[in-house]
Amino acid sequence: MRRKIHRAPMAVASALLLGVFATSCSTEDPTDSTSGTDESSETSESPDASEESPADEQEWFDQAVYDEQYEQRSATFEGDSATPWLQYIDGEMTDTAEYKSNKAGKACFANASISNPWRQTGWITMNQQLEALQEKGVISEMETRDAGDDDNTQIADIDYFISEGNCDAFIISPNSTAAMTDAVERACETGKPVVVFDRGVETDCATTFIHPIGGFAWGIDTAEFLIDNLEEGDKVVALRILPGVDVLEQRWAAAEKLFEENGIEAVDFFTGADPTEIKTFITDELNKGEVQGVWMDAGDGAVAAIEAFEDFGADLPVMTGEDEMSFLRKWEETGLTGLAPVYSNFQWRTPLLALEKIWAGEEVPKEWVLPQVPITEDERGDYLEANDGMPDGHYAKFGGEDLPGYPEVWQERQIP
Structure with missing residues (x-):
């Protein structure tokens, strides 16, 4: 099967200019906040995928990791399944005795962004977890700097925290994989605990790296579902949010492998999660012939994909979205054959809970692998009921039901 990569054509020039502007305007001391983000970060948008090089310029498939x-x-996770944000797969542990402290510590959080609904949901949950740990006297404050999806800004943010010199621990959610590696290593060199979560970097110096199972698992779950529900020779449109992020690239690398092995024709597009672009790409493919499946590496924009089929008058596809409420509701409304993979949003609680353990001198997993279980059609109704009243941009497996402010803070989308 020949691999096909397409991009949103109208955004190329503007995205390139934006990339130059963002780089030239990066400063060594970007605006900071305490337990929040600056105003510019709340309005920032993800960079259009077209400003990046094609994904096949770097080989993302790794058979051993796959x-x-x-x-x-299918692994057994340590811990209570009622608190999946604390579960982990048994493995190497980090001795944290040197970090034991009897006083509340200051956390410094370098965040990639809150520019999409998944990150916004997690950010809300993280702040409610922070409130709970402040009440317990574990964390004194969390100073947060939001990079607005820009590598240079996040590097400057991390270096600012290091030079500031009053962080008791670093939390880093990397904007991209390779670009953040040196900055993470500089944070490690301070001798303070470093917690990396969500996306990875190319160093293992962190005290703990927290993430759900990973991108390959997502790709396997979703591709196997489509293969099981399609016929050899059927066509799948793959909608990809952006290139260059390890977990996203691995999702597609796994899915592409399985599609090719099972005779599924797949054509992939970088969309930037833009609903207009999503509809355009799908409509163009429908004009060429039947499309039997839709695969997504992130669920933002799933409703637009379904609407493209409805607008065209075509049969609805077999589809994988995500556990975003808009997709779960549209899935139920239309009755399409679907699966909601997850990249466990509850992971946004875990970095702060990891600091609680680290400052208590307790061991933590060197690589803290969290459960990652898709939502099936049989389970969909339960998650819709449990999240009744939540906005469309909310994620069903957010895991904040026992935190202060539930459910109003999430229902009202109170983004700090």
């Missing part, structure tokens, strides 16, 4: 994540999908 095999590991394939097995981890």
Whole structure:
């Protein structure tokens, strides 16, 4: 099968100019906040995928990691399943005795962004977890700097925290994989605990790296679902949010492998999660012939994809979205054959809970692998009921039901 990569054509020039502008305007001391973000970060948008090089310029498929994540999908997790944000797969542990402290510590959080609904949901949950730990006297404050999806800004943010010199621990959610590696290593060199979560970097210096099973597991779950519900020779449109992020690239690398092995024709597009672009790409493919499936590496924009089929008058596809409420509701409304993979949003609680353990001198997993279980059609109704009243941009497996402010803070989308 020949691999096809397409991009949103109208955004190319503007995205390139934006990239130059963002780089030239990066400063060594960007605006900071305490337990929040600056105003510019709340209005920032993800950079259009077209400003990046094609994903095939870097080889993202790793057979060993693919095999590991394939097995981890059925692994036994340590801990209570009622608190999946604390569960982990048994493995190497980090001795944190040197960090034990009897006083509340200051956390410094370098965040990639809150520019999409998944990150916004997690950010709300993280702040409510922060409130709970402040009440317990574990954390004194969390100073947060939001990079607005820009590598240079996040590097400057991390270096600012280091030079500031009053962080008791660093939390880093990397904007991209390779670009953040040196900055993370500089944070490690301070001798303070470093917690990396969500996206990875190319160093293992962090005290703990927290993430759900991973991108390959997502790709395997979703591709196997489509393969099981399609016929050899059927066509799948793959909608990809942006290139260059390890977990996203691995999702597609796994899915592409399985599609090719099973005779599924797949054509992929970088959309930037733009609903207009999503509809355009799907409509263009429908004009060429039947499309039997839709695969997504992130669920933002899933409703637009379904609406493209409805507007065209075509049969609805077999589809994988995500556990965003808009997709779950549209899935139920239309009755299409679907699956909601997850990249467990509850992981946004875990970095702060990790600091609680670290400052208590307790061991933490060196690589803290969290459960990652898709929502099936049989489970969809339960998650819709449990999240009744939540906005469309909310994620069903957010895991904040026991935190202060539930459910109003999430229902009202109170983004700090």
